[in-house]
Amino acid sequence: MSELDDPHAQAIDTAIASLSGLPGALLPILHAVQAKLGYIPPAGVGRIADALNLSRAEVHGVISFYHYFRHKAPGKHVLQVCRAEACQAMQGEKTEAHAKQRLSADYGSTSPDGQFTLEAAYCLGNCAAAPTVMVDEKLYGRVTPERLDEVLAEWRHR
Numbered sequence: 001m002s003e004l005d006d007p008h009a010q011a012i013d014t015a016i017a018s019l020s021g022l023p024g025a026l027l028p029i030l031h032a033v034q035a036k037l038g039y040i041p042p043a044g045v046g047r048i049a050d051a052l053n054l055s056r057a058e059v060h061g062v063i064s065f066y067h068y069f070r071h072k073a074p075g076k077h078v079l080q081v082c083r084a085e086a087c088q089a090m091q092g093e094k095t096e097a098h099a100k101q102r103l104s105a106d107y108g109s110t111s112p113d114g115q116f117t118l119e120a121a122y123c124l125g126n127c128a129a130a131p132t133v134m135v136d137e138k139l140y141g142r143v144t145p146e147r148l149d150e151v152l153a154e155w156r157h158r
């Protein structure tokens with residue numbers, strides 16, 4: 001396992017210092033680390049486990065259980081495509097297939113240019129405007145394949 005570099009170690013230590021006193025501190029710490037770094041560095045799991053008096057296996061278990069947590073650094077942006085029912089009913093699978101083809105990436109992987117990590121989502125709370133995608137924190141509704149091309153173009157060089 002690779003070593004943690006200083007900025008990563010610092011981000012983890014900051015999250016631990018500010019949140020470890022909370023009941024059920026593991027999830028808030030993991031959220032804070034991912035918000036700062038974009039993922040949970042595998043080399044940081046031991047540090048988090050030690051701070052909370054948990055085993056590495058327990059921390060790994062929680063990270064693996066919640067698909068939201070990433071094990072690898074994402075691309076510059078994260079494109080989430082909703083795969084839940086309302087979006088599927090509005091031909092979301094066409095948007096989904098188009099996203100994979102345009103990015104040359106499957107779920108959980110990053111486009112070769114490093115611009116977008118593709119992730120599946122299971123309802124983004126925008127069912128009335130299905131199919132829905134989200135880029136970083138911005139939501140888009142009624143995303144046909146054509147509309148997806150516009151969305152990707154909007155973000156590609158940001």
Ligand code: FES
Nearest residue numbers: 082084087124126
């Ligand atoms: S089902 Fe896709 S946003 Fe709710």
